[in-house]
Amino acid sequence: MKTIIYNIGTLAGILPADVKRLEGSQMNDVKCIENAYLVIEDGIIAEYGSWDGCKNDPCRILTDTPSPCGQGGSTVFTTAPTAVNAEFIDAQGGFVMPAFCDSHTHIVYAGCRDGEFRDKIAGLSYEEIAARGGGILNSADLLHATSEDELYEQSMVRVREIMAMGTGAVEIKSGYGLTVEDELKMLRVIRRIKETAPITVRANFLGAHAVGRAYKGRQSEYVDLVCNEMLPRVAAEGLADFVDVFCDAGFFTVEDTEKILSKAAEYGITPKIHANELEVSGGVQVGVKYNALSVDHLEMTTDAEIEALRGSVTMPTMLPGCSFFLGIPFGRAKDYIEAGLPVALASDYNPGSSPSGNMRFVMALGCIRMRLTPEQSFNACTINTAYAMGVSDQLGSITVGKKANLIITKPLPSLAFIPYSHQTPIIEKVILNGTDIA
Numbered sequence: 307m308k309t310i311i312y313n314i315g316t317l318a319g320i321l322p323a324d325v326k327r328l329e330g331s332q333m334n335d336v337k338c339i340e341n342a343y344l345v346i347e348d349g350i351i352a353e354y355g356s357w358d359g360c361k362n363d364p365c366r367i368l369t370d371t372p373s374p375c376g377q378g379g380s381t382v383f384t385t386a387p388t389a390v391n392a393e394f395i396d397a398q399g400g401f402v403m404p405a406f407c408d409s410h411t412h413i414v415y416a417g418c419r420d421g422e423f424r425d426k427i428a429g430l431s432y433e434e435i436a437a438r439g440g441g442i443l444n445s446a447d448l449l450h451a452t453s454e455d456e457l458y459e460q461s462m463v464r465v466r467e468i469m470a471m472g473t474g475a476v477e478i479k480s481g482y483g484l485t486v487e488d489e490l491k492m493l494r495v496i497r498r499i500k501e502t503a504p505i506t507v508r509a510n511f512l513g514a515h516a517v518g519r520a521y522k523g524r525q526s527e528y529v530d531l532v533c534n535e536m537l538p539r540v541a542a543e544g545l546a547d548f549v550d551v552f553c554d555a556g557f558f559t560v561e562d563t564e565k566i567l568s569k570a571a572e573y574g575i576t577p578k579i580h581a582n583e584l585e586v587s588g589g590v591q592v593g594v595k596y597n598a599l600s601v602d603h604l605e606m607t608t609d610a611e612i613e614a615l616r617g618s619v620t621m622p623t624m625l626p627g628c629s630f631f632l633g634i635p636f637g638r639a640k641d642y643i644e645a646g647l648p649v650a651l652a653s654d655y656n657p658g659s660s661p662s663g664n665m666r667f668v669m670a671l672g673c674i675r676m677r678l679t680p681e682q683s684f685n686a687c688t689i690n691t692a693y694a695m696g697v698s699d700q701l702g703s704i705t706v707g708k709k710a711n712l713i714i715t716k717p718l719p720s721l722a723f724i725p726y727s728h729q730t731p732i733i734e735k736v737i738l739n740g741t742d743i744a
């Protein structure tokens with residue numbers, strides 16, 4: 307099956323196949339072609355180029371179809387051709403860009419925490435909310451009381467929501483189970499989403515999100531449970547692409563983290579870390595030491611973290627939606643880029659600290675609150691998040707051979723308009739695996 311997208315005003319986010327992430331000044335540019343076309347074959351980007359003058363007549367591939375480009379080489383395709391072996395999509399002069407990759411979410415959860423929202427507005431601290439039964443343990447109680455089928459249905463509502471907002475790949479973490487059975491329940495739901503939804507999904511086992519209620523005051527025993535009972539079961543069922551630890555003040559220590567990452571290494575599971583949200587935790591350094599694919603949050607970092615990340619495989623990932631919602635500092639993205647490092651931006655979609663998976667808003671916050679240029683923020687939300695979830699060989703850019711996960715927008719004056727006019731509905735179509743999801 308071939309699909310030809312034509313009348314593309316700007317084809318944005320073109321990269322060579324060997325680029326897996328962009329670092330430092332490489333993040334300053336987004337390669338574009340004006341007045342372009344793009345050919346999809348069996349869900350994969352097969353070809354793209356300039357439509358100008360139809361020099362690269364894409365219709366040549368339609369051997370049994372009259373070529374609209376052969377009719378005098380007009381630069382504007384005014385009427386869609388009839389084709390027997392291809393589908394044509396008129397982009398009507400809009401942008402075509404890679405779908406967003408969201409490398410950090412917790413979108414499998416039960417219920418919501420809108421009650422805590424009132425508490426937060428009233429000025430209660432995170433600790434006071436937790437003492438009232440709120441926080442991660444509240445989500446764990448709700449999840450425990452929810453069946454696997456119901457959890458899947460509730461989560462799919464959010465999956466459909468983020469797909470419609472242009473997300474084509476998502477990493478989903480466990481961590482609201484906090485018992486062996488409930489963590490497995492969450493990971494099975496993530497697997498079911500992976501199998502049934504058109505979005506690309508990566509699963510992350512975050513048993514060390516908080517100490518389970520039954521282990522209150524016995525943190526090291528809970529860490530042993532994660533290492534000796536949860537991880538072997540997760541590995542045996544092949545449920546996780548990654549393992550994660552909340553390495554931060556009041557949660558898990560660097561020593562706990564090392565213990566879990568060492569155990570995960572025995573099963574060949576790649577680590578990622580929640581680090582430095584609440585304090586300078588050592589989470590970045592332990593992540594780099596264990597070749598974590600990413601260290602995420604980074605609201606509280608010093609120059610030592612920037613130094614630790616130099617020359618590493620680890621993607622610094624910041625979550626501006628969480629900073630926005632909680633009113634905590636934003637990560638120092640600009641300093642990282644000026645130091646020559648890459649930066650990724652993800653949504654952190656979760657019921658407690660970032661109840662939104664709108665990656666366009668994340669891109670806008672990257673510009674508005676972190677002072678990234680629109681190009682830097684675009685790259686941080688596409689190719690660099692693809693890297694941070696281990697899919698940049700398949701997603702995150704316009705590249706021949708990658709999955710055709712694309713956003714088609716209304717005509718826009720510039721790339722900057724995407725984050726600038728961040729609430730204007732500009733998305734016309736979302737294409738996942740070459741198919742319009744509408």
Ligand SMILES: [Zn+2]
Nearest residue numbers: 410412580654
């Ligand atoms: Zn998180």
